[in-house]
Amino acid sequence: MTALTRTTSRRRMLLGVGAAGLAVGSGFVPARFAIGQQAKVKIGLMLPYSGTYALLGKNIDDAFRLAIEEQGGKLGGREIEYVTLDDEAEPAKGADNANKLINRDKVDFLVGTVHSGVQMAMLKVARDNEQFMLIPNAGLKEATGSLCAPYVFRTSFSNMQPGLAMGKVAGERGVKRAVTITWDYAAGAESVDGFKDTFTKAGGTVEKELALPFPQVEFQSLLTQIASIKPDLVYAFFAGGGAAKFIKDYAAAGLRPNIPLVGAGFLTDGVLEAVGQAGDGIETTLHYADGLDNAKDKAFRPAFKSKTSREADVYAVQGYDTAQLLTIGMNAVKGDVKARKELIAAMEQAEIDSPRGKFRLSKAHNPIQDFYLRKVQGRENRVVSVAAKALADPATGCATA
Amino acid sequence: MDAIVFFLIQVLNGVQYGLLLFLVASGLTLVFGIMGVVNLAHGSFYMVGAYLAYALTQALGNLWLSLVAAVPLALIIGLLLELLFRPLYRRDHLYQVLLTYGLILALEETRSLLFGDDVHGVPIPPALDFSVPLTADLSYPVYRLWISAACLALAGALYLVISKTRIGMAIRAGAANREMVQLLGIDVGMVFRIVFVAGVVLAAFAGMIAAPVATVYPGMGNAILILSFVVVVIGGIGSIKGAFVAALLIGLADTFGQVVAPDFAGMTVYVLMAAVLLWRPAGLFGRGT
Numbered sequence: 001m002t003a004l005t006r007t008t009s010r011r012r013m014l015l016g017v018g019a020a021g022l023a024v025g026s027g028f029v030p031a032r033f034a035i036g037q038q039a040k041v042k043i044g045l046m047l048p049y050s051g052t053y054a055l056l057g058k059n060i061d062d063a064f065r066l067a068i069e070e071q072g073g074k075l076g077g078r079e080i081e082y083v084t085l086d087d088e089a090e091p092a093k094g095a096d097n098a099n100k101l102i103n104r105d106k107v108d109f110l111v112g113t114v115h116s117g118v119q120m121a122m123l124k125v126a127r128d129n130e131q132f133m134l135i136p137n138a139g140l141k142e143a144t145g146s147l148c149a150p151y152v153f154r155t156s157f158s159n160m161q162p163g164l165a166m167g168k169v170a171g172e173r174g175v176k177r178a179v180t181i182t183w184d185y186a187a188g189a190e191s192v193d194g195f196k197d198t199f200t201k202a203g204g205t206v207e208k209e210l211a212l213p214f215p216q217v218e219f220q221s222l223l224t225q226i227a228s229i230k231p232d233l234v235y236a237f238f239a240g241g242g243a244a245k246f247i248k249d250y251a252a253a254g255l256r257p258n259i260p261l262v263g264a265g266f267l268t269d270g271v272l273e274a275v276g277q278a279g280d281g282i283e284t285t286l287h288y289a290d291g292l293d294n295a296k297d298k299a300f301r302p303a304f305k306s307k308t309s310r311e312a313d314v315y316a317v318q319g320y321d322t323a324q325l326l327t328i329g330m331n332a333v334k335g336d337v338k339a340r341k342e343l344i345a346a347m348e349q350a351e352i353d354s355p356r357g358k359f360r361l362s363k364a365h366n367p368i369q370d371f372y373l374r375k376v377q378g379r380e381n382r383v384v385s386v387a388a389k390a391l392a393d394p395a396t397g398c399a400t401a
Numbered sequence: 402m403d404a405i406v407f408f409l410i411q412v413l414n415g416v417q418y419g420l421l422l423f424l425v426a427s428g429l430t431l432v433f434g435i436m437g438v439v440n441l442a443h444g445s446f447y448m449v450g451a452y453l454a455y456a457l458t459q460a461l462g463n464l465w466l467s468l469v470a471a472v473p474l475a476l477i478i479g480l481l482l483e484l485l486f487r488p489l490y491r492r493d494h495l496y497q498v499l500l501t502y503g504l505i506l507a508l509e510e511t512r513s514l515l516f517g518d519d520v521h522g523v524p525i526p527p528a529l530d531f532s533v534p535l536t537a538d539l540s541y542p543v544y545r546l547w548i549s550a551a552c553l554a555l556a557g558a559l560y561l562v563i564s565k566t567r568i569g570m571a572i573r574a575g576a577a578n579r580e581m582v583q584l585l586g587i588d589v590g591m592v593f594r595i596v597f598v599a600g601v602v603l604a605a606f607a608g609m610i611a612a613p614v615a616t617v618y619p620g621m622g623n624a625i626l627i628l629s630f631v632v633v634v635i636g637g638i639g640s641i642k643g644a645f646v647a648a649l650l651i652g653l654a655d656t657f658g659q660v661v662a663p664d665f666a667g668m669t670v671y672v673l674m675a676a677v678l679l680w681r682p683a684g685l686f687g688r689g690t
Binding site: 050052054055184210211212213215216217218221223224225227228240244245249252253254258259270273275 | 407513518519520536537545617619621655659
């Protein structure tokens with residue numbers, strides 16, 4: 001009798017220890033045992049939190065969480081658990097990192113990333129696992145082109161889009177001869193393709209496509225070539241430190257007065273403090289700008305600033321809209337991620353009230369959005385006009401589009 | 402512009418780029434060749450220099466003043482880091498690679514904490530902030546010419562120190578035969594300290610004077626590190642003269658590679674390196690084995 005009691009109590013004690021262990025392990029007991037709706041939604045944020053793109057990753061992350069907090073910190077009525085992973089903008093680690101989030105952490109939604117090379121790796125893993133994925137930046141054409149999928153959405157842009165808008169502007173101005181310059185990698189080539197497409201349709205000729213290896217920043221040789229060709233216009237695709245150096249070198253080489261410099265918006269985003277006077281007057285096209293006249297933007301910018309004490313930028317806007325899109329989908333299915341068809345349908349039909357202006361998604365799940373012509377004035381990319389209204393990516397090779 | 406002018410301007414571009422590469426690589430070749438230390442963090446010292454120039458120019462309002470203040474700071478950083486390296490002089494290269502790779506990460510993270518991850522600019526000193534017209538459309542920034550002049554002056558000074566002074570003799574001797582130099586009663590530890598600190602200061606100084614044209618941004622040391630190793634390998638490990646010639650060769654190869662074979666521009670310097678190594682496995686001025 002006593003022996004029996006002892007065994008029972010020991011077993012009970014073991015059970016207790018086990019439960020306690022589980023509780024510690026999972027952090028929050030009810031989530032572990034509850035069924036369906038009460039469990040937390042797991043969101044895997046795979047972004048560059050270190051290295052060259054760290055600031056972009058942080059802005060996306062902060063703005064994503066800001067959008068969630070603004071609507072009560074829940075998605076479709078469910079609490080959220082974030083799993084963050086630093087992808088280091090390192091394509092070689094992309095597949096492994098995506099696998100960790102999908103198969104180890106079993107996230108419901110994979111959100112990421114910035115670098116197109118990493119995104120390519122993520123895209124393949126997501127397709128193998130039919131993983132729901134939202135892309136807050138990377139503009140590679142495959143994501144909403146040849147590798148598009150019903151469960152992959154993008155809230156940013158495709159690399160071609162800014163180029164398409166700028167080619168149109170240059171064509172309308174009657175520019176005849178242009179030279180393009182970029183890094184020799186996919187994003188640059190796609191951006192230049194976009195520019196060439198609309199520019200040549202409007203009667204212009206691209207005299208030469210200059211490129212240098214990524215991420216080299218020694219531009220003198222190419223600038224000398226530009227001076228010897230003497231085009232009417234130079235279209236440039238660079239970003240970050242390379243963009244800052246290019247703008248300064250272009251001005252120092254004395255090319256600015258005779259050969260206007262234009263580019264995709266990334267050329268002048270986040271570098272205006274660094275380039276100083278050299279940036280003044282450069283025109284670029286992008287889906288976001290400083291000085292937009294819409295209520296959402298006027299609310300978003302101070303909110304972001306008070307949360308992070310940094311100024312909002314296009315990356316923050318994209319992160320914010322990623323969370324907005326997800327919210328629309330999850331509200332439609334009341335938090336039931338298993339109702340995938342309805343979730344996808346709700347997101348496809350969503351109109352997103354973005355700080356950049358309202359937009360919808362194409363059948364290939366890429367934003368159909370206005371592109372602004374912006375001009376650098378006093379360290380800001382001030383909006384000049386709408387360069388192209390409701391511009392869509394051609395989505396070449398996407399079966400669902 | 403006609404072909405001759407185009408060619409001459411491209412030569413100028415190549416030489417100018419090469420001289421800057423030399424300034425960074427000279428420190429690496431000294432540390433690598435004389436001390437036998439593989440220093441992957443050399444590019445980070447370049448970055449440290451650039452950020453020092455940025456921070457001090459902000460504080461002092463003038464690049465010249467900040468150079469005066471930054472060089473002693475780089476010297477102190479060099480002396481402190483040398484303490485870290487000292488136990489590793491006789492160790493296998495793998496230990497040095499581990500330590501210096503760790504240093505890259507530590508310095509990058511420190512940079513991120515202190516300055517954030519934004520791109521920053523350093524204004525060119527007003528006295529040199531103008532360009533000389535070369536053709537109707539192209540002009541050359543005077544500050545770049547000044548960088549070239551500074552690099553040439555430093556190259557000359559390095560040559561004189563190493564070939565004409567006692568300490569230079571000790572450095573050369575230490576590179577050739579460490580044990581024998583020790584037996585002759587020369588304090589090799591002191592020689593190493595001088596060489597290491599000189600290496601750090603040279604890289605940091607290159608970062609400082611390049612900051613106004615290069616802009617200052619995260620990871621800026623990584624690209625220059627790889628090219629510096631290429632310079633060292635082509636020139637012959639430990640040879641200042643070799644580094645000078647190799648840096649100019651690479652500057653010219655890279656510049657003309659972009660003109661002649663733009664599709665293979667990323668490869669030109671490495672093809673050059675492979676060709677030189679096939680011809681002279683120890684580098685142009687290396688001590689053959």
